[in-house]
Amino acid sequence: MEKTDSELGNGRCPIHPNISIDVIEEENYFFRFSRYQKPLLDYYKQNPQFIIPLNRFREIINFVKNGLEDFSVSRLKSKMPWGIDVPDDPEHVMYVWFDALIFYISSIGWPEKIDFDGYWPGIQVAGKDNLRQQSAIWQAMLISAGLPNSKQIYIHGFISADGQKISKSLGNIIDPYALVKKYGIDAVRYYLLREIPSYDDGDFSERRFKELYNADLANGLGNLVARIAKLATNVNGKRITVKFSDVNTKEFSQSLDEFRFNDTLEIIWKKIKSTDQYVNDKQPWKLTGERFNTVLQKAISDIIEIATLLQPFLPDATQKILDQFKSPTITPKPPLFPRIT
Numbered sequence: 001m002e003k004t005d006s007e008l009g010n011g012r013c014p015i016h017p018n019i020s021i022d023v024i025e026e027e028n029y030f031f032r033f034s035r036y037q038k039p040l041l042d043y044y045k046q047n048p049q050f051i052i053p054l055n056r057f058r059e060i061i062n063f064v065k066n067g068l069e070d071f072s073v074s075r076l077k078s079k080m081p082w083g084i085d086v087p088d089d090p091e092h093v094m095y096v097w098f099d100a101l102i103f104y105i106s107s108i109g110w111p112e113k114i115d116f117d118g119y120w121p122g123i124q125v126a127g128k129d130n131l132r133q134q135s136a137i138w139q140a141m142l143i144s145a146g147l148p149n150s151k152q153i154y155i156h157g158f159i160s161a162d163g164q165k166i167s168k169s170l171g172n173i174i175d176p177y178a179l180v181k182k183y184g185i186d187a188v189r190y191y192l193l194r195e196i197p198s199y200d201d202g203d204f205s206e207r208r209f210k211e212l213y214n215a216d217l218a219n220g221l222g223n224l225v226a227r228i229a230k231l232a233t234n235v236n237g238k239r240i241t242v243k244f245s246d247v248n249t250k251e252f253s254q255s256l257d258e259f260r261f262n263d264t265l266e267i268i269w270k271k272i273k274s275t276d277q278y279v280n281d282k283q284p285w286k287l288t289g290e291r292f293n294t295v296l297q298k299a300i301s302d303i304i305e306i307a308t309l310l311q312p313f314l315p316d317a318t319q320k321i322l323d324q325f326k327s328p329t330i331t332p333k334p335p336l337f338p339r340i341t
Contacts, residue, residue, distance in 0.1 A: 036140035
């Protein structure tokens with residue numbers, strides 16, 4: 001991995017502090033990055049939401065303001081024979097980072113532009129260690145090629161495991177496929193989106209995973225769905241008419257627009273808790289006739305609203321909920337999220 005002096009801390013890579021830095025001199029082709037300071041700063045100024053979160057945006061603005069250095073975009077083929085040849089110079093191959101960034105547009109048809117114009121510019125997602133490559137280097141490359149800049153870039157943090165950095169040497173690598181096989185894909189998605197901060201570093205532990213699963217999915221959402229489905233069985237011999245409410249609240253939409261997925265899920269879980277409390281307060285199992293129907297209709301409408309809000313996060317579970325509560329007859333189903341020990 002190539003690093004410039006400005007990316008080092010005390011002469012070390014901040015991400016790999018245990019590895020010594022080697023200084024290498026060789027003939028390379030360079031990209032004239034220094035030419036793009038003003039175009040980049042102008043674009044940042046014109047697009048105040050270009051990078052989320054704001055602290056990362058400020059970081060890259062300061063980086064560009066401090067001056068840009070031209071950077072190498074090739075390597076000697078004698079050292080890296082597997083690379084892609086530099087046009088018109090078979091002695092050199094393209095540096096992997098320079099080539100990799102082009103994947104964003106080459107994968108959607110560029111330079112043929114068959115599908116390209118329908119997809120680009122787009123929104124990008126990257127880790128905090130790729131901030132400069134994505135939001136400065138890549139944007140300068142796009143300007144140089146006469147192409148539109150990215151619409152927006154969402155920068156996220158790192159995930160640790162039980163408080164430690166995930167690494168091969170420590171042997172604490174988490175296998176997501178094993179987690180999905182054991183707990184289900186929706187449960188894994190929920191943990192990562194709810195427990196891991198959207199903008200900062202977060203931690204994974206199976207102990208915490210089980211706690212969150214049982215509290216929010218089994219006891220929270222799953223239990224509420226089961227309760228309402230049981231109450232709705234054979235309601236006076238007819239199906240309750242559900243009036244679907246407006247789900248596009250300002251708070252919900254804003255949290256999604258800002259990629260604050262953990263906050264978005266918190267909003268939905270407040271709705272789950274309030275619906276659960278509504279059922280407890282009204283005690284529909286003690287009611288009859290229209291009073292019973294009115295309470296249950298409100299509860300069913302809330303369930304459908306909750307499932308609709310949750311569709312981007314728990315697609316499998318929410319489809320089961322919608323199928324169950326939008327069917328002609330509501331009947332109990334197996335638990336969505338059986339408790340785990």
